[in-house]
Amino acid sequence: MPTWHMLSFQDSASPSMEQLTMFHDFTMAILTLITVMVGLNLIFISFYKLTDRFLLQEQTIEIIWTACPVFILLLIALPSLQTLYLLDDPFSPNITVKAVGHQWYWSYEYSDFPGIEFDAYMSPTSDLTSQTRLLETDNSLALPIHSQIRLITTGADVIHSWAVPAFGLKADAVPGRLNQLMFSIKRPGIFYGQCSEICGSNHSFMPIKIEALPMKNFLDWALSFK
Structure with missing residues (x-):
């Protein structure tokens, strides 16, 4: 309500x-x-x-x-x-993540952890229990809190836009070009965003889900990732 x-x-x-x-x-x-x-x-x-x-x-x-x-x-x-x-203050990042926009989902690559690559599709409404409709994804982007994070974004087909309001972030994902975001997360939790560029008929169905974790939990997740 x-x-x-x-x-x-x-x-x-x-x-x-x-x-x-x-x-x-x-x-x-x-x-x-x-x-x-x-x-x-x-x-x-x-x-x-x-x-x-x-x-x-x-x-x-x-x-x-x-x-x-x-x-x-x-x-x-x-x-x-x-x-x-x-x-836009540049700093030496602790972790770098690449976000690639596709029609109509996001894929992520962890540059510091070779082999960690996955796609994040919106979860169908029929699969939800108490989660947020149109914002839940099958895979979450896990990030550590209190760390300097660099996110590099680009588009694989058309122009998308990676945006998370709780972090004050928004960057266009343009094919053939890399855009950069620098940020840090203050507290653990789950945060949502969406593509903010009208990129096609399913534009409103490519959400972003970020799971902010303490560094120890993040490293455990990264080391156990298959």
Whole structure:
């Protein structure tokens, strides 16, 4: 059943998503302040008819409504550039995973663990018990928490898009080209995403399921993988 917290973002599970959420909240506060001030000015002028020389002819008001937008844009631009830098900040990854988009499923390869390759198809509704419909997959992408992860994505046929909202991640999977995502996961759990590019008739049926594990559990999974 829908609840009020569903009106906002998902709970962040990575530092990247935390930065995006903070920047969104900061920008929304500025937009709310602008909207309130403009609304109050319109009410003030409409009801009190104070269209005097200060509002129509004074040079001071010209300076004010020219300088204020410049200041507001700088106020938004500086944290925006900082957020973009942090999202694309290169680092030495602990693990590299390659995600290849197909019509209409994802396949994964672990570069650091030769032989670990698998496809992830959406689970049919008839096979579900209590899982999430249209988001469950037959194989999960297992990743360690508190580790630097690099995900390389490409497309095998048409353009897809690998996106996981809880991590604040989205990258196009373009045939013949490699795109890169750098991130880390803060907490264990199961996280879902979907292809965010209209890639064909079954576009909405190629979900992403990530199982975030403590490093020990992840290594046990990797060593036991057949």
